[in-house]
Amino acid sequence: MKNAPSLDEQLEMHRKMFVVRRLEERLGELHKVGKTRGPIHRCDGQEAVGIGATAVLGTGDFVTSTHRGHAHYIGKGVDIRGVTAEILGRATGTCGGRAGHMLIGDRDKGMIGGNAIVGGSIPAATGMALSIQVRGTSDVAMCFFGDGAAQTGICHESMNMAGLWKLPLVFILEHNQFGLTVHHSVQSPVADLSIRAAGYAMAAEIVDGNDTVAMYRATATAVERARRGDGPTLIEAKTYRMQGFSTSDMGGYQSEADLADWNRRDPIQVSRLALADSVGTERLDQVEAGAVAEVDAAVEEALAAPLPTFELFTRSSPYATAPEAV
Amino acid sequence: MAMMRYAEALNQALREEMQRDPSVFLFGEDIGRYGGVFKVTKGLMDEFGESRVRDTPISEQALAAMAVTASMTGTRPVLEIMYADFMPLVLDALINQASIYEYLWQNVTMPFVLRTQGGGGAGAGAQHSKSLDSLVAHIPGIKVVAPVTPADAKGLLKSAIRDSQPVVFLEHKLLYNLRDEVSDDPDLLVPIGKAKTVRVGADVSIFATSRMVLESQKAAELLAQDGISAEVIDLRTLRPLDLDAIIGSITKTHHAVVVNEGWRFCGYAAELSATIMDFAFDALDAPVARVTLPDMPVPYAEPLELAVLPNAARIADAARATLK
Numbered sequence: 240m241k242n243a244p245s246l247d248e249q250l251e252m253h254r255k256m257f258v259v260r261r262l263e264e265r266l267g268e269l270h271k272v273g274k275t276r277g278p279i280h281r282c283d284g285q286e287a288v289g290i291g292a293t294a295v296l297g298t299g300d301f302v303t304s305t306h307r308g309h310a311h312y313i314g315k316g317v318d319i320r321g322v323t324a325e326i327l328g329r330a331t332g333t334c335g336g337r338a339g340h341m342l343i344g345d346r347d348k349g350m351i352g353g354n355a356i357v358g359g360s361i362p363a364a365t366g367m368a369l370s371i372q373v374r375g376t377s378d379v380a381m382c383f384f385g386d387g388a389a390q391t392g393i394c395h396e397s398m399n400m401a402g403l404w405k406l407p408l409v410f411i412l413e414h415n416q417f418g419l420t421v422h423h424s425v426q427s428p429v430a431d432l433s434i435r436a437a438g439y440a441m442a443a444e445i446v447d448g449n450d451t452v453a454m455y456r457a458t459a460t461a462v463e464r465a466r467r468g469d470g471p472t473l474i475e476a477k478t479y480r481m482q483g484f485s486t487s488d489m490g491g492y493q494s495e496a497d498l499a500d501w502n503r504r505d506p507i508q509v510s511r512l513a514l515a516d517s518v519g520t521e522r523l524d525q526v527e528a529g530a531v532a533e534v535d536a537a538v539e540e541a542l543a544a545p546l547p548t549f550e551l552f553t554r555s556s557p558y559a560t561a562p563e564a565v
Numbered sequence: 566m567a568m569m570r571y572a573e574a575l576n577q578a579l580r581e582e583m584q585r586d587p588s589v590f591l592f593g594e595d596i597g598r599y600g601g602v603f604k605v606t607k608g609l610m611d612e613f614g615e616s617r618v619r620d621t622p623i624s625e626q627a628l629a630a631m632a633v634t635a636s637m638t639g640t641r642p643v644l645e646i647m648y649a650d651f652m653p654l655v656l657d658a659l660i661n662q663a664s665i666y667e668y669l670w671q672n673v674t675m676p677f678v679l680r681t682q683g684g685g686g687a688g689a690g691a692q693h694s695k696s697l698d699s700l701v702a703h704i705p706g707i708k709v710v711a712p713v714t715p716a717d718a719k720g721l722l723k724s725a726i727r728d729s730q731p732v733v734f735l736e737h738k739l740l741y742n743l744r745d746e747v748s749d750d751p752d753l754l755v756p757i758g759k760a761k762t763v764r765v766g767a768d769v770s771i772f773a774t775s776r777m778v779l780e781s782q783k784a785a786e787l788l789a790q791d792g793i794s795a796e797v798i799d800l801r802t803l804r805p806l807d808l809d810a811i812i813g814s815i816t817k818t819h820h821a822v823v824v825n826e827g828w829r830f831c832g833y834a835a836e837l838s839a840t841i842m843d844f845a846f847d848a849l850d851a852p853v854a855r856v857t858l859p860d861m862p863v864p865y866a867e868p869l870e871l872a873v874l875p876n877a878a879r880i881a882d883a884a885r886a887t888l889k
């Protein structure tokens with residue numbers, strides 16, 4: 240099978256999906272007891288997209304993310320302990336508590352970074368791909384963005400330049416059917432957004448976003464194409480948001496039938512089924528228990544960690560503030 | 566009179582104006598079926614239909630430019646931009662489109678309202694917590710209002726919708742649940758460009774808008790404990806300024822503190838300060854004091870965010886300093 244993951248890679252993707260799921264569930268519990276801050280955008284049900292797509296990347300490759308980035312962070316190798324502490328606003332977080340869960344960035348891991356301006360991740364990765372092309376290396380840039388973000392003007396502008404200049408870029412459209420509370424049919428006259436790729440002379444593929452192996456294979460092909468200098472690819476990953484828009488979501492717009500239908504295709508169950516024969520359920524149980532223990536330890540550690548202390552940001556002159564009062 | 570939340574007062578204003586004038590229509594992200602992420606447009610799609618209350622794609626730049634031209638051609642659009650942090654995306658429509666046509670072309674009016682909400686205190690991070698008042702108040706030809714009470718929210722939104730010029734209407738995410746008495750008279754308007762003295766005082770004048778009015782009122786309480794009598798003026802409109810109210814108060818107190826939740830450098834407080842210098846310099850006994858956000862991003866973690874937001878203690882400190 241061309242571009243298929245090895246068994247080890249497949250198991251590692253399974254483990255990472257489980258880490259992300261456990262993190263989302265713990266955050267949901269912590270939110271209920273008032274231990275989180277601000278809205279949190281969980282990606283339950285979408286783990287396979289972020290984990291499968293990033294599995295083919297190296298540290299030299301760049302990823303840009305959205306407000307719903309937990310699977311992208313973990314997939315790109317950002318430390319779960321730092322991510323957890325950052326989400327909980329601790330001094331020990333990846334960004335010292337300054338960023339919060341939507342804006343995590345880790346330059347050393349090539350994850351720069353989360354972006355809560357919808358559409359912002361798209362030109363961000365396009366600029367990184369431009370830099371790669373100018374420097375002439377074989378790295379690639381990858382951007383995650385939603386079906387809602389696909390309706391922004393900068394999405395079109397970025398894709399046009401990516402196609403025009405054959406930039407080493409992989410667009411991962413995480414089509415979870417909703418932009419905030421608005422169904423995609425109210426946001427776009429077409430169901431499959433990847434048909435737009437034709438207008439940018441760009442390769443495109445629709446992929447089952449709840450299947451890590453399918454994501455891995457499609458992305459591997461796209462990344463090879465980008466490294467060869469043959470330009471960008473648009474991967475439209477069809478998936479579904481199981482936990483609503485965010486922890487402040489008042490709900491009422493997702494149908495029970497859809498939820499039940501997509502629940503049957505839970506990416507973790509799909510992955511378990513695919514691995515059961517080759518590695519056995521005992522091994523899978525072990526891997527999952529390990530993931531749970533890792534996340535739980537990260538959560539306990541973060542909750543016990545100190546809150547950050549404030550310092551005025553005056554590192555460079557544009558931030559320097561005139562003295563207050565008289 | 567009825568007790569209602571700030572968000573409900575806005576909802577009532579929209580409903581009444583839509584009933585009164587069929588050319589008023591609403592558009593924006595998540596405002597229709599869901600009723601808006603802050604529930605300001607709740608129930609309006611059911612009442613007025615999908616043509617006059619529209620859910621839109623995430624396309625702020627186009628939406629704002631469309632509001633400008635829809636308003637030129639016979640409708641009164643009210644566009645909701647979910648967070649003030651996204652105002653940079655709509656600035657071209659305001660700066661290069663809306664602000665020039667009344668000057669360049671004959672018989673053109675642009676009666677649109679752009680509603681948005683800003684401000685910190687909700688743990689929403691560096692891209693969802695800003696007050697960018699000065700970005701819009703900077704633009705000639707655009708009126709800017711920022712009410713703090715439910716009654717003013719209703720009365721000013723009604724005035725904004727009936728106005729023949731563009732109005733940017735600034736709400737604050739921490740005010741939506743604030744409850745107070747609101748008139749149910751559909752003809753009661755609060756005029757744009759009129760400030761309100763919310764506390765009478767003799768020693769120092771504190772000028773603020775939106776949530777900072779509440780902090781200024783708390784500051785006045787703190788100052789009263791020290792025997793300092795502070796006057797608090799809710800400007801309500803950022804542009805055009807109510808100069809008479811500003812000059813009148815300073816003529817009485819001879820000291821001024823200006824408060825704004827936005828950045829300091831080139832910020833709205835800087836403009837207020839300069840305006841006071843222009844028009845009331847002779848009445849001042851001390852330089853104008855500014856209380857603002859420091860010039861840096863709004864951090865996420867609670868102790869960091871609380872450290873940057875202007876609050877009653879900092880306002881009171883600034884007032885004491887001007888009186889030294």
Ligand SMILES: Cc1ncc(C[n+]2csc(CCOP(=O)(O)OP(=O)(O)O)c2C)c(N)n1
Pocket residue numbers: 306307355356357358384385386387388389415417418419480484594623625647651654
């Ligand atoms: C420029 C901009 N407009 C609006 C928003 C508010 N907002 C945040 S997420 C979101 C929906 C995004 O939909 P999609 O891209 O499909 O991502 P999903 O939430 O489904 O993961 C909206 C409208 C924003 N953050 N930035």
Ligand SMILES: [Mg+2]
Pocket residue numbers: 385386387413414415416417418419
């Ligand atoms: Mg979506």
